[in-house]
Amino acid sequence: MINVQFAALPARWETYREPLKAAFNKAGLKVDLRLDHAPDQVDYVVYAPNSDLQDFTPYTRCKAVLNLWAGVEKITGNQTLTMPLCRMVDPGLTAGMVEWVTGHVLRYHLDIDRSITVQDRWEPIVPPLAFERPVTLLGLGALGSACAQSLARIGFPVTGWSRSPKSIDGITCLHGDEGLKQALSTAEIVVLLLPDTPATTNILNAETLSLLPKGARIINPGRGPLIDDAALLAALDTGQVGHATLDVFRVEPLPADDPYWAHPNVTVTPHIAAETRASTASEAIAENIRRGEAGEAFLNLVNRDLGY
Incomplete structure (x- = not known):
């Protein structure tokens, strides 16, 4: 029997209990899923950083902490968490983010806001094509x-920037300080999907915003x-940035x-771009537990030095 501790806010337990049990059964895992295992008997912790569990010292046999959130910045600094930590990569969350980002890029590209607000005159303004x-x-x-590939399939010329080199078919991939300057210099629309680390804090600042073409849009x-x-x-x-959706x-x-x-x-949306879906996230958790029990490498293992 595999002892799995669920450590998150009470509402999350009601959301995840049955999907997790179904995913464990589907994966052929015999799991005792509880809120109250004795810490020294826990094999895995399904975890949200806003839970009451902050001291992992008693979890002496724990093989991995499986985060329910995509972001891990609120847990990587916990010095008591010495076991492997896996971030959540959920197909449902990815699909939601792709849809949200694509929708807002197209909103800017087609100038949909203008069509909604200008209803008192006939003034045809034809948008450019995606390319x-x-x-x-x-x-x-x-x-x-995933978002870059979705936008590229529509026809947008997409440049992607990352701290380290990447290679993605159909995407111009840049990295490093000079790559960032180049990536921003031509961007009429910028989408931010970086992790929150000391290296990415205020990556859009007065200096980098000045590199954008005047009137660029931020998402x-x-x-x-x-x-x-x-x-x-x-x-x-000043009009250097034409609009921001945050x-x-x-x-x-x-x-x-x-x-x-x-x-x-500015358009404010209340942190709704993407949400982890219990059904698909539970399958991701079950797969990592299966891997742990089989001696295979965990998926989406966090690099503590990089912070993601």
Whole structure:
């Protein structure tokens, strides 16, 4: 019997209990899934960083901690977590992100906002075709790569940037400081899907925003700290950035007095770009437990040095 501890907020237990049991059965795993195993008897922890479990020291036989969130920045600094940590890569979450990003890129590309707001005159303005609209993705992990490929299939010339070299068919892949400058210099639409690490904090700042073509659009479904908020607001005020759609923020929920709410060139969405789906996430968790029991390498293992 494999002892699995579920450590997340109570509402998550109600959401995940039955999908996890179904996924374990489907994978042929004999699992005792509980909220209250004795720590020294736990083989795996299914985990959310906002749970009460913060000290992993008693979990002496735990083989891996399996995160329910795609982001791991709230747990990588936990010095008591010495066992392998796996981030969530969920097909349902990926599909949701691809749909959200593609929708907002097309919204900007086709100038749909103008069609909605300008209803008092006949003023035909024909948008360019997709192949004439350069799009840059900052971040080429599982989510960034999927979004980049989706946009490329529509016909957008897509440039992807990452900290280390990547190669993706149909995508111009750049990396490093010079690559970032090149990626931003032609981007009429920028999508941020980087992890939140010290190396990515404020990656869009006054200097990097100035590299964009005037009037470029920003879409951030990644992490709030990727953007220097004061610099973005200043760039919006000057027209250097034409509009920003922001789904994530340093403080959530976004405070009622935050200037983003009132800015005419900002769209706020309440962290809804993508959500982990219990059914598909449970299958990902079951597969990693199967791998652990079979002595195979875990999927989506976190590199503690890089922070993702």
